[in-house]
Amino acid sequence: MASSQVSRLRSTRLNPSLIFGAALIGFMVLVAVIGPSLVNEKLARVGAVEPNLPPSAEYTFGTDSQGREVFTTLILAVPPTLRIGLIAGVISVILGLVLGLIAGFFGGWADWVIRTFSDVLMAVPALAFMILIVARMQRPDITVVAVVVGFLTWPGTARGIRSMVLSIRERSYTAIARANGESEVEVLFREIMPNLLPIMLASFIGAVTMGIYTVMGLEVLGLGSNVIPSLGMMIFWSQRFSAVLRGMYWWWGPPIIAIALIFIGLYFLSFGLDRFINPAIPVRRSRPRQPRNRSPVSVSAAPNAALEVKNLSVIYETPAGVVKAVDDVSFTLGPGERMGLIGESGSGKTTMATAIMRLSRPPAYIVGGQVLLGGQDLLNLPDRELSRLRLKEIALMPQAAMNSLNPVVRIGAQFEDAIATHLGRLPRKQVDDMITQALTKVGLKREMARRFPHQLSGGMKQRVAMAIATLLHPKVIIADEPTSALDVVVQQQVMHTLGRLQEELGAAVLLIGHDMGLITQFADSVGVLYAGKLVERGNVQEVLDNPLHPYTRMLIDSLPTLDGKRALVGIPGLPPELLKLPAGCAFHPRCPFAMDRCRVETPAAQSPLAGRQVACHLYPGRDGLPPLEVQIDTGSQAALAVDKQAGA
């Protein structure tokens, strides 16, 4: 929580739109406040000076056709224009705040009023409406107009405030405050109000803009006060005397520039505020060039490997610093091998899966390593050749297949584009047969091809994604948590289908997940990922019988057994924050065997047993972990629970 607050502040301070907008508006306000006292008001009266004079030393901006000095008139025109905005903004925010709070806290009728009112306002163009009202006035009173505009713009404010209240009420700290016995009113003022400030400011700016815009429109149409100069009236006067056609640029030019400055300032202010309310991770526009391994020497794939990952490293560039999400990971996947890759959330699993396909997107950058597929380094291929290999040679079964299908395109078309890309134009019949076959293989009917993704259940969508991934019989399949969003029964079915597909195609599968049970059921071999590092690798049965890394042991101990005799043991502590990785071995704070060396030196991968790999300082010198005494540390369990609450 604390760290995200810090980064929010940082991104705000560096928000150039906000600074630029505030500077412009600040300047105009300054002009409005001190300007009038610096000029001679008399020069802005009709007939005060000789009309139609171009700019000169005497009259800086020249004079207009009614004998006003333009510069003086301009300075005097700024305050009324800004005042209009202020009135409209204040009224809109007050009304919006009150009704938004009511709607947010009590819902019901207030919700309905807001919705209906904003629908009505969408049907009534504000300017047209105001014309109707002002045209009836004997002497147009622009202040009344500003008030009405305030009344017309509140639904936007109310909507924003209402959804903000609703979302804040759901947040945990409000719940905690309520649990601590604070009343609704206290919660409102202490917890909710401070969070509403930015959104109120944004609504205020919106109403100010709307107010100035509408009033100026009325004035340009001639519905303003002919007595008090304002920027809109200056435009109207210059129009009525055809200043543009008569080439009197000094008359119509300055008010246009002043108006432009006000609106540009307001626009950038609201844009900057929006950035403040919804901070986005600033993405560096210029992507660092991926370091290419120029030396072709290293491209010597191990014989008999379907996929070889060598020293793969991926970083994230965050506002708070660079994070190593995948750190120097190497492994080999044999043809037809089923390898499981296990890790807690945040261990770099998905980052690695996308990096293997070279699909990493900013802020993630691949900074080193090779991914060898049939003697070619995927990370070093031209884009076009890489595209040719994707799906045909190496396919991705995405995580969260719910969102992996294009929502506005029929399922069948999402097969067809892949077929057309890789195999060129084929006869209709052949394409249909391929799709039917692919769907049948995953247990779906061919009719599914005519449906849209939203018409399918989660499990069906996952099957469609599997059918697409296996459509062209790839040699390697990267399955990134293919079952993460599914319920247990469907999970089993999907895993079963994946197993059958693998057997039929003979493809090598890299199954990524956090569910040790699910993965060990499926895989021939496993790798264990901790804080972006591969800490253990070996045959499934051997690893289960004799885990070499303490972390692996703890993962196994946390699994329920079939006879249910053993007590389940959790792993103490939380996965490390990648921004603040401990020195030495990243696991040492949670490791029961941690030694002094572990706190300083990062362990390298080694092979204490044939066919096994581990990165731990306990080796060499032994062929298994020392016995582990489990102490149930109630203190740290409680601390864990507290941490979770605070972090939620």
Next chain:
Amino acid sequence: MLRYLGQRLLQYFLIIFIANSLTFLLPRIIPGDPIQEALQVKAAAAGRQNVDIQAWVKTYNEKFGLDQPLWRQYLNYWGDMLRFDFGYSLFDYPATVMSKISAAIPWTIGFMSVAILLAFLVGSALGALLAWPNSPRFLQGLVPLLMVISAIPFYLFGMALIWIFGVQLRWLPTGGGADPTLIMRWDLKTLVNIVQHAILPASALVLFGIGSWALSMRATMVTVLGEDYITFAQAKGLPERLVFLRYGVRNALLPQVTGLAISFGLILGSGVLIESIFNYPGIGNLIYSAINSKDYFVINGTVSIMVLCASTALLIVDLIYPLIDPRIRYGR
């Protein structure tokens, strides 16, 4: 499907009802007698200062039923609305308000719809390219410029355009819908003349429109490009163009199309200022001259037509949306 339609229609009529009741009621709360003012203006224009204006006003009020109680007037108002009968022009008697509106509408719809479509197409294409990480770098430099243009009230561009292209360079006419000397016929000469007159006002609108369409498209496109289906499309090895168009643009276009429909709904109202600047003979100019001659019935009728047009557009958006977004079905 039928239930959805029924619900939407009901909501639509409620909105029209409230909106029109407001247009009837609110102006009548404001003190002032538009008839008297209008006739004063008219009398002044005709150079007759000594006419018995009070008597004249009385005749008018009786003629248009303005001496009746408010509820009667309200019922009459609805009757008139349903027959598209907005009465006679006060200033230009005996021309009816509806005849004036029908004469003006083609001008507005003609130049505005071309301008709106053009701005939408160019702006959306530009916005999509701005969000695409592989598009040329120099495009990013356009963003602040687009922000600036979409911030400035666009009718002000109009004045600058007249000054540059009409007054200084003398390339294009400075105002009006066609040459006053032109005899309107269905031939090329007339068309060219009309298009020439429409170029400048339309350009002001297009310039502004490109900015705002591009910025909204860019924002939606950035969100869409973060979706999983884009990653999966790339994992399928699809060519970049296909991912960009069918997976990116196709999805980002949905909210844009809604916006387009709403712009078309507001077509009569949003041109008011640009038309008055260019003296363009459309709805906007009609309302502008009605304001200056205090022709209250014309103002009232024009605003009613605008409201009708805007709310119909809202209804149409709702009804066509399921066609462009398969996720939304009438049934639900």
